[in-house]
Amino acid sequence: MIIILAIVLVQVAKHHVPLMEKRVIGIDGKKTYYKYKYRAKVVEVQKDPSDSSNQDQIITVNITNGTFKGRSVSFKNAITGNPYLDKYMKKGDRIFCEVKVVKGKISSVRTMDFVRTDYLFYGIGIFLFFIILICGKRSLQIILSLFVSFCLLYLLVALIKKGFNPIAMTIIISLFVTLVTFKLVAKGNIKVFSGAVGTVLSLSIVSMVTYLIVSKMKYTGVDIEIGKIQAGLTLWQVYGSVLNYQKIIVAGIIFGALGAVMDISMVVASAVNELKIKYKELSFSMAIKSGFAIGRDVIGTTTNTLLFAYAAHDITLLVLIFLQTQALNDNLAFLKFFNFEAISIESVRIIMGSIGLLLAVPLTVFIVSYAIRFHKGTQSTKGK
Amino acid sequence: MKGRPLYIAVCAFVVITTILMVFFVNRVSHKARTVVGYQGRKIKGESARAVIKETKDYQTKEEAERGFMRQEIIAKITSGKFENQEVVIKNTFRSMAFPVETNRIYRVKDRVTVFIQYSNNKIARVFIENTVRDDTSLILVSMFFILLILIGKSMGIRTTIALLIDLVIIIFFLLPLVSKGFSPFITTIISISLILSSTFFIIAGFSKKSISAITGAIGGILLGAILIYTFADLMHFSGVQTYWSFYMFTLGEGTGINFQGLFLASMLIGMTGIAMDGAMDVSSFINELYTYKPGTNIMEAFASGTNVGVDVIGTMCNTLIFAYLGKNLPLLLLFQPSVINTELVASEVIRMCFGSVGFFITIPITSFIASVIHYKKQHI
Numbered sequence: 001m002i003i004i005l006a007i008v009l010v011q012v013a014k015h016h017v018p019l020m021e022k023r024v025i026g027i028d029g030k031k032t033y034y035k036y037k038y039r040a041k042v043v044e045v046q047k048d049p050s051d052s053s054n055q056d057q058i059i060t061v062n063i064t065n066g067t068f069k070g071r072s073v074s075f076k077n078a079i080t081g082n083p084y085l086d087k088y089m090k091k092g093d094r095i096f097c098e099v100k101v102v103k104g105k106i107s108s109v110r111t112m113d114f115v116r117t118d119y120l121f122y123g124i125g126i127f128l129f130f131i132i133l134i135c136g137k138r139s140l141q142i143i144l145s146l147f148v149s150f151c152l153l154y155l156l157v158a159l160i161k162k163g164f165n166p167i168a169m170t171i172i173i174s175l176f177v178t179l180v181t182f183k184l185v186a187k188g189n190i191k192v193f194s195g196a197v198g199t200v201l202s203l204s205i206v207s208m209v210t211y212l213i214v215s216k217m218k219y220t221g222v223d224i225e226i227g228k229i230q231a232g233l234t235l236w237q238v239y240g241s242v243l244n245y246q247k248i249i250v251a252g253i254i255f256g257a258l259g260a261v262m263d264i265s266m267v268v269a270s271a272v273n274e275l276k277i278k279y280k281e282l283s284f285s286m287a288i289k290s291g292f293a294i295g296r297d298v299i300g301t302t303t304n305t306l307l308f309a310y311a312a313h314d315i316t317l318l319v320l321i322f323l324q325t326q327a328l329n330d331n332l333a334f335l336k337f338f339n340f341e342a343i344s345i346e347s348v349r350i351i352m353g354s355i356g357l358l359l360a361v362p363l364t365v366f367i368v369s370y371a372i373r374f375h376k377g378t379q380s381t382k383g384k
Numbered sequence: 385m386k387g388r389p390l391y392i393a394v395c396a397f398v399v400i401t402t403i404l405m406v407f408f409v410n411r412v413s414h415k416a417r418t419v420v421g422y423q424g425r426k427i428k429g430e431s432a433r434a435v436i437k438e439t440k441d442y443q444t445k446e447e448a449e450r451g452f453m454r455q456e457i458i459a460k461i462t463s464g465k466f467e468n469q470e471v472v473i474k475n476t477f478r479s480m481a482f483p484v485e486t487n488r489i490y491r492v493k494d495r496v497t498v499f500i501q502y503s504n505n506k507i508a509r510v511f512i513e514n515t516v517r518d519d520t521s522l523i524l525v526s527m528f529f530i531l532l533i534l535i536g537k538s539m540g541i542r543t544t545i546a547l548l549i550d551l552v553i554i555i556f557f558l559l560p561l562v563s564k565g566f567s568p569f570i571t572t573i574i575s576i577s578l579i580l581s582s583t584f585f586i587i588a589g590f591s592k593k594s595i596s597a598i599t600g601a602i603g604g605i606l607l608g609a610i611l612i613y614t615f616a617d618l619m620h621f622s623g624v625q626t627y628w629s630f631y632m633f634t635l636g637e638g639t640g641i642n643f644q645g646l647f648l649a650s651m652l653i654g655m656t657g658i659a660m661d662g663a664m665d666v667s668s669f670i671n672e673l674y675t676y677k678p679g680t681n682i683m684e685a686f687a688s689g690t691n692v693g694v695d696v697i698g699t700m701c702n703t704l705i706f707a708y709l710g711k712n713l714p715l716l717l718l719f720q721p722s723v724i725n726t727e728l729v730a731s732e733v734i735r736m737c738f739g740s741v742g743f744f745i746t747i748p749i750t751s752f753i754a755s756v757i758h759y760k761k762q763h764i
Contacts, residue, residue, distance in 0.1 A: 116727070130741045256711055
């Protein structure tokens with residue numbers, strides 16, 4: 001059903017959503033012209049006969065939405081040799097093209113990009129489909145908790161843009177995210193409460209330490225590179241010195257670690273709580289001991305989760321460093337790179353996230369062991 | 385309590401190694417390529433470390449209005465060929481310009497790396513390159529390992545060893561092969577299998593538990609890989625518009641690196657950790673189940689294994705998604721609806737969705753394999 005829903009959504013987006021039809025009014029000499037963004041399908045691809053050295057393509061496309069629906073146009077698709085700009089077309093590809101309209105007639109057409117949004121919807125559809133397939137009834141809670149998390153993230157971004165302290169806001173938002181997720185996924189107030197407090201405490205400690213490190217290492221916070229968009233430069237051009245970029249980096253580190261920290265403190269809190277329910281005479285020291293034992297079992301694999309998730313993003317970076325080391329013909333050249341801000345930040349991100357994860361174990365164990373003294377073990381046995 | 389001296393010894397070892405490494409790193413200097421300069425003179429370069437000894441700030445009134453500041457810095461070189469020499473460096477700070485590394489005010493005791501141009505063993509010019517950061521990173525790494533060992537005890541030591549082995553596999557197997565132009569996909573699958581087996585055998589020992597977890601995780605990752613491959617093809621991901629590839633392309637041009645493959649490989653590696661985690665939870669549960677209730681029916685074991693896995697999904701699903709979102713936080717500040725179609729954003733969404741899908745699939749596969757292995761063992 002989810003897949004059908006996704007297909008319907010995509011079909012609607014394809015033909016009716018006006019977002020796909022962007023209008024720009026520019027002044028060309030004295031004439032005013034319009035630029036529209038239309039979807040089109042490549043019908044035919046030919047090589048440009050005028051230049052043999054270049055690989056320029058002449059493509060014929062069929063516009064599939066908007067006022068010129070059904071019209072075929074052919075134009076040149078320039079191949080410059082720059083991998084960021086080049087788009088090799090094949091027959092059957094679906095693209096966005098920018099159509100310049102003068103007095104109601106098509107004046108020129110330019111390729112913009114391949115259509116990716118449809119497949120993104122399908123991708124999200126497949127994601128939801130697998131959640132429902134595997135989790136059954138409980139999938140609703142998981143999807144709801146993800147949805148709430150995304151809403152809270154949106155709020156966080158809005159607050160940071162407004163100029164609030166990014167670190168404080170992230171910690172407050174992560175408290176809400178944790179409470180909502182735990183409340184939806186688990187039952188029982190004690191474990192929800194102590195898990196959330198453990199998570200937030202560990203994140204606060206990590207944020208303080210990270211902020212100290214970030215300011216000691218003199219990060220500017222804007223020398224970061226994200227793909228073709230140099231995010232730092234763009235940010236700086238948009239927001240100038242309104243935002244505190246160092247704190248945004250710290251906020252990113254905390255938010256990235258949130259999922260993993262939440263996971264581990266949930267496991268510890270619910271296991272200790274469960275023990276108390278099954279075994280009423282559980283004392284404080286016993287609770288701490290078994291809490292640590294459980295935490296230890298989980299640490300081994302959970303640290304991997306965060307490490308690999310981050311390392312995956314940096315694999316291109318690692319290959320880059322490797323190539324540079326080879327190019328310089330100096331075996332120690334890789335050391336040089338760990339002084340660069342953008343690369344140094346990645347290592348701090350990985351390590352501080354993992355330290356947060358480790359700290360969550362003792363903190364949660366102490367809190368939950370203290371908290372279970374006040375409850376008789378009669379509630380929250382539902383389901384088990 | 386007999387283990388305690390061992391942990392202290394290991395921690396002490398980590399501390400000593402770190403101190404040695406920090407010492408070593410601060411003594412290092414790098415040769416740079418020789419450049420033929422003015423009038424055919426050969427100018428050589430070296431990057432070394434330096435400490436700032438003295439700074440002198442000065443600015444005219446006009447410069448102050450325009451936010452300029454000039455500095456004359458006396459720095460002492462602390463490594464390499466010109467060790468212990470003092471040099472004078474000129475620095476200009478522009479408060480209106482993009483605040484990159486080199487555009488800042490230096491203070492006494494700041495540690496920096498400097499690029500020294502020299503000819504005939506005489507310093508010609510000196511530039512400041514960077515702030516010294518690598519030793520702090522090293523100290524952080526050792527802090528992480530010490531915490532891991534103190535909190536995790538024997539499991540902490542085993543995890544440390546497993547992590548080091550993973551690092552060795554990535555640095556000495558994956559990276560050299562990929563940078564020589566081997567297929568990133570196949571290389572990654574092989575290294576992921578190696579990483580999975582070494583980690584599980586070290587953490588859980590050579591047992592039915594780890595074998596079923598390994599096969600389950602590999603199964604999940606492969607299925608996720610198929611999905612990612614199909615979608616990367618449909619969505620025309622070139623792989624050159626993602627993290628770091630901006631710099632990569634110029635360096636890797638002659639080496640025949642397959643950028644799309646590298647990019648897809650990175651997605652698979654991201655999935656590895658979480659799939660490992662889920663597979664471990666499920667397979668150790670089924671192991672326990674058969675220890676306490678040896679006669680369990682195969683379907684029953686499969687059902688309760690999946691059930692345990694679903695418990696895990698609830699919180700773990702967030703791990704991957706939040707890790708990626710946290711990393712992209714600066715990007716989120718720049719987000720507009722029109723950028724969804726760009727390769728960078730689309731690939732991040734696909735990474736999150738299919739990374740999680742690979743993890744979801746791991747759970748029933750592991751549960752099934754674990755139940756079959758345990759069941760067969762008892763009935764044959």
